[in-house]
Amino acid sequence: MKPRTVSFTQRGFDFETFMWFFTRVSALVMYALALTGLVGALIMGARTQMNLADLMRWVFTPNVTHVQNTNVPDLAPWTTSFWKLVASAFVFFATSHGLHGLLSVIEDYLTLPWLRRTLRILVLLLTLFMIFVGVYLIWTS
Amino acid sequence: MEVTLKIFRYNPEKDKKPSYKTYKLEAVETDRVLDLLEKVKGYQDGTLSFRRSCAHGICGSDAMRINGMNRLACKTLVRDVGTRITVEPILGLRVIKDLIVDMEPFFDNYKKVMPWFINNDPPPEKERLQSPEARLRFDDTTKCILCACCTTSCPSFWGSDEYLGPAAFVNAHRFIFDDRDQAAAERLKIVNEVMGVSRCHTVFNCTLACPREIQITKAIGELKMALVTGVLS
The missing domain is CATH 1.10.1060.10 (Alpha-helical ferredoxin)
Incomplete structure (x- = not known):
C-alpha cells in the first residue's frame, strides 16, 4: 500500500506548532550538551580532580569559573572556545525552552487579551535579555 | 440506602449568583445518577433543569461534573461514586440554567x-x-x-x-x-x-x-x- 503523505507546504507553517516542536527538540539537545560536558570533563581529568557537585556544575554550564576552585591544575583545556560555544548553546536552548513553558502558562491561565499580549512581550524581552547577558558573561569571563 | 445529592443551581433570570441545593433520596447502588436527577425533578423540585435524551450513553446529552469529574449521568452508577454526590455543570461553557450549558x-x-x-x-x-x-x-x-x-x-x-x-x-x-x-x-x-x-x-x-x-x-x-x-x- 502506498504511504499517504501531506507535503510541508500543504500542511502550512504555524509559529505555535513550530515552538511546540522546538521545545521538544531543545530538551533533547540539552541532554546531548550535558552528555558532551560530562564526557569532556571526564576526558580532561575530572574523575580524580573534581567532586560530583563541581562536575555537575560544569556539566550544566561548562564555564571555567566552575573549575577554578577545584583540584584541576591546568585550566587551559577547560577555557577553549569550544566549551564557550557549548555553554552559550546551553544558555540559548534552556532559556528559549523555559520561554515556551512560561508562554503556555500565560495562555492557559490569563483570559484578559491585553494582559496576555503585554506579558508575552515582556517574557520575550526578558528572554532576549537573559540570553544576551548569559552569552556575554560566558565570552568575557 | 439514602443518598445525599448536592446540585449546582443557577437561574440567571432570578439568581444573582449560583448556589448549591441538597436533596436526600432513597436509592439502590445500581441506580444511575441520571435516575436520581429524574427523581429529584419528578418528586422534589420540578424547577431543576438538565439535558438528557437516550439515557443509554449514546447521545451524549447528559455530560456533567459528578464528584468533580466529567461523566455521563446515564453511565454513572451510585456504587461508583458513593452516597454523597455533587453534581455540577461542565466547565468552560456558559451556564444557561442549572446543569445546562451553552454548547x-x-x-x-x-x-x-x-x-x-x-x-x-x-x-x-x-x-x-x-x-x-x-x-x-x-x-x-x-x-x-x-x-x-x-x-x-x-x-x-x-x-x-x-x-x-x-x-x-x-x-x-x-x-x-x-x-x-x-x-x-x-x-x-x-x-x-x-x-x-x-x-x-x-x-x-x-x-x-x-x-x-x-x-x-x-x-x-x-x-x-x-x-x-x-x-x-
Whole structure:
C-alpha cells in the first residue's frame, strides 16, 4: 500500500506548532550538551580532580569559573572556545525552552487579551535579555 | 440506602449568583445518577433543569461534573461514586440554567475541522472499499458521541474557548487518517493554526474523562506527528 503523505507546504507553517516542536527538540539537545560536558570533563581529568557537585556544575554550564576552585591544575583545556560555544548553546536552548513553558502558562491561565499580549512581550524581552547577558558573561569571563 | 445529592443551581433570570441545593433520596447502588436527577425533578423540585435524551450513553446529552469529574449521568452508577454526590455543570461553557450549558462554542469548534467525508471522485457503483487495516487506523476516534466531557475537562479550553479542543481533534483525526478521504491537508492546516494542537499540553484530562474510553491524548499525539512528518499511514 502506498504511504499517504501531506507535503510541508500543504500542511502550512504555524509559529505555535513550530515552538511546540522546538521545545521538544531543545530538551533533547540539552541532554546531548550535558552528555558532551560530562564526557569532556571526564576526558580532561575530572574523575580524580573534581567532586560530583563541581562536575555537575560544569556539566550544566561548562564555564571555567566552575573549575577554578577545584583540584584541576591546568585550566587551559577547560577555557577553549569550544566549551564557550557549548555553554552559550546551553544558555540559548534552556532559556528559549523555559520561554515556551512560561508562554503556555500565560495562555492557559490569563483570559484578559491585553494582559496576555503585554506579558508575552515582556517574557520575550526578558528572554532576549537573559540570553544576551548569559552569552556575554560566558565570552568575557 | 439514602443518598445525599448536592446540585449546582443557577437561574440567571432570578439568581444573582449560583448556589448549591441538597436533596436526600432513597436509592439502590445500581441506580444511575441520571435516575436520581429524574427523581429529584419528578418528586422534589420540578424547577431543576438538565439535558438528557437516550439515557443509554449514546447521545451524549447528559455530560456533567459528578464528584468533580466529567461523566455521563446515564453511565454513572451510585456504587461508583458513593452516597454523597455533587453534581455540577461542565466547565468552560456558559451556564444557561442549572446543569445546562451553552454548547455553541463547542459545536463551532467541532464544525471548524470539517467533520464530514470529502472525496471528489465520482462515487463507485457500490461502496468505497477500504481494507480492515486502513479502517483500524482511525477506529478509536469513530466512537466519539460529542458529549464534550473531554473538551470541558481541558485546562487549555478553560483558558480560551477559541482553542479547538480535544473533541474537535478527535473528529479531525477520524477523517485525516481515513484513506478514502481527500481533505487531510486542509484539516491538518486547520489543526495547525494558532488555537490548534500546539495548545495541547498533554494533561490527559480528556482521556480520563471520555465516557467512550477513546485514547484522545494518543490521537492528538498522532495529529502532532502527522504535522511534523507529513506521514498519515
